[in-house]
Amino acid sequence: MDTTERPRGPHLEWTVVPSDIGPLLLAATPEGLVRVEFHASPERVDRMIGPLVSRLGADARRPAPGEEELLAEPVRQLAAYFAGTLRRFELPLDWRLSSGFNRQVLRELDRSVPYGSVVGYGELAARVGQPGAAQAVGNAMGSNPLPVVVPCHRVVENDGGIGGFGGGVETKRILLALEGVLPRPLF
Structure with a gap:
């Protein structure tokens, strides 16, 4: 060819x-x-x-x-x-790498959790009609094929903890600091 x-x-x-x-x-x-x-x-x-x-x-x-x-x-x-000049991605997304509950949760996250805000795993579970499915929401975040663009870094523990992250907790901290949710590290 x-x-x-x-x-x-x-x-x-x-x-x-x-x-x-x-x-x-x-x-x-x-x-x-x-x-x-x-x-x-x-x-x-x-x-x-x-x-x-x-x-x-x-x-x-x-x-x-x-x-x-x-x-x-x-x-x-x-x-x-x-660069701090874009707050919402406006891109066509191909969702083929996600399905079922995971896709439902990720789409809800993308739709309803804006830049500079966070949501708890349990609250996101409730938003998709599955109260009590916080652990399943965590699994959905871990399977996110489009991190950053579909902002799984904005999902935190219900008690205020930062929670886990597929890119590493330090990466999650950097993204949340970029969005003004956490203070930027001093060094």
């Missing part, structure tokens, strides 16, 4: 971008952003792209920086978010 040709079937575009919380792997399909992954070292990316391509049944390509088509807007919006 000539490398200038576009894939004929479903395709996935991916790239790695720097951020305040380390390199992020971004992947998108024609339907929208499908994956954001923390700690995107070259080794980790190598381990992730194959299974992602297989799961989506897609051809993958990594465009040269600045030549992104599907990822141009996600890259721009993430840069604006980390």
Whole structure:
């Protein structure tokens, strides 16, 4: 196949971008952003792209920086978010990597917990009609294929604790400080 040709079937575009919380792997399909992954070292990316391509049944390509088509807007919006000038992502999202209760919870989170605010696991469970399902909400946060964009960092323990985070608790602290929920570290 000539490398200038576009894939004929479903395709996935991916790239790695720097951020305040380390390199992020971004992947998108024609339907929208499908994956954001923390700690995107070259080794980790190598381990992730194959299974992602297989799961989506897609051809993958990594465009040269600045030549992104599907990822141009996600890259721009993430840069604006980390610069403190974007408070709400306005991106098409491809939800295929999430389903059932997890997808329901993540969509509610995206819809109802704005920048600079937090919600407890139990409160989010109640919002989706499942009071008492706080642990299941925690599992949904851990399975979030679109962290930062779908802001699972805004979900905290009902008693005021910060809770866990797939990108690491320090990453969660940085994101909450960026949004003004926590004070910025002194050093």
